[in-house]
Amino acid sequence: MLEASVTEADRHDIRASIAGDERAFGRLLERYEAQVFAQMWRFTRDQRVLDELVQDVFVEVFLSLPKFRGDAPFLHWLRRIATRVGYRHWRQEHRERRRAQLLEQRPWTPPAGIRQLSATEAAEQLFGLLAGLAPKDRLVLTLHYLEECSAKEISERTGWTPTLVRVRLHRAGKRLRRLVTTAGHGRTPHD
Amino acid sequence: MIDPLEHVRELATRARQEEAPRGHVSQKVILRLRRQPFALARPLTVFATLTGLLAATALLLTVYSMNSPAADALGAFFQVASLSNF
Numbered sequence: 001m002l003e004a005s006v007t008e009a010d011r012h013d014i015r016a017s018i019a020g021d022e023r024a025f026g027r028l029l030e031r032y033e034a035q036v037f038a039q040m041w042r043f044t045r046d047q048r049v050l051d052e053l054v055q056d057v058f059v060e061v062f063l064s065l066p067k068f069r070g071d072a073p074f075l076h077w078l079r080r081i082a083t084r085v086g087y088r089h090w091r092q093e094h095r096e097r098r099r100a101q102l103l104e105q106r107p108w109t110p111p112a113g114i115r116q117l118s119a120t121e122a123a124e125q126l127f128g129l130l131a132g133l134a135p136k137d138r139l140v141l142t143l144h145y146l147e148e149c150s151a152k153e154i155s156e157r158t159g160w161t162p163t164l165v166r167v168r169l170h171r172a173g174k175r176l177r178r179l180v181t182t183a184g185h186g187r188t189p190h191d
Numbered sequence: 192m193i194d195p196l197e198h199v200r201e202l203a204t205r206a207r208q209e210e211a212p213r214g215h216v217s218q219k220v221i222l223r224l225r226r227q228p229f230a231l232a233r234p235l236t237v238f239a240t241l242t243g244l245l246a247a248t249a250l251l252l253t254v255y256s257m258n259s260p261a262a263d264a265l266g267a268f269f270q271v272a273s274l275s276n277f
Contacts, residue, residue: 022221029217041211051214058220059227114201122205129199145203173196180195 010074018065029058032075036082042142043086045127053089057082076156083143083157090135132179137172144169 006014009031016024033054040053060081068077114122126146130138143149143157151169155162 022224025224026217026221029220030215033216034213037213038211041209047212047214050212051216051219054214055216055220055223058216059223062220062224063227114198114205117202117205119205119207119209122202123209126199126202126206129202141199145199146206148207176199177195180198 005073006070007074011070014065014068014070014074017062025062028074032078035075036078039079039082039147040086042146043089045124049089053085057085060085080157080159083139087135087139087158090138094135129176129180133172133175136168137175140165140168140172141176 010028013024013028013031017028036054036057037050040050040057043053044050057078061078064081068074117125130141133141139158140154143154149157151162151165154160154165154169158165160168
């Protein structure tokens with residue numbers, strides 16, 4: 001039974017999609033496509049990979065629709081699946097890099113004058129910096145800083161307990177500091 | 192010295208203003224989903240068919256050996272068993 005937190009349009013399209021109505025699922029997909037593209041852009045900077053990740057999210061959404069209980073808005077549930085797909089992508093990428101022995105930590109230099117960077121430049125800098133971390137650290141920092149999620153929201157997105165999220169945030173922060181400072185680049189132009 | 196997390200915070204504030212690329216994947220998703228059920232069902236179908244065939248053969252043999260006393264299905268087994276006593 002889908003509850004009141006789900007909009008009427010979503011409720012109708014979810015039921016019809018489960019019954020096999022492709023057009024209803026197409027409508028659902030078009031309604032949330034932009035949000036999923038924006039979310040998956042946090043997990044890759046490659047547009048071809050982005051396209052595939054968004055497809056993966058919606059395929060998984062369709063297959064999981066019968067399990068959607070409707071006790072929260074559809075977008076929340078969708079974001080949980082998208083987070084899982086993105087995290088799985090990072091873990092796979094991490095395994096491949098480890099196999100190819102490409103996991104050396106590249107030193108990161110803080111850019112001179114972050115405020116002068118374009119939004120895209122800043123996003124690329126941040127993406128490159130966090131890529132030096134293990135997927136779980138990268139995920140928790142991405143959700144916290146980029147998506148502005150609280151520990152409770154991260155817990156909802158990842159399925160980790162709020163306590164585990166706080167511990168991971170703390171440890172990920174420490175590892176990030178080490179990553180930057182051991183390379184001797186912890187200073188900014190303001191220092 | 193500025194805390195690296197402060198850099199992350201500043202970069203994230205700036206990065207949030209970036210507009211993500213847009214795309215349309217609905218057709219591709221629908222095409223993938225049309226292929227998906229078969230891909231998922233195939234191994235199960237093969238397994239179920241083989242199991243069914245095996246069960247049907249066993250059932251036929253049992254019925255045959257029960258209905259025709261001349262065809263002693265376990266005869267060979269008892270012969271070997273009695274020989275092994277010597």
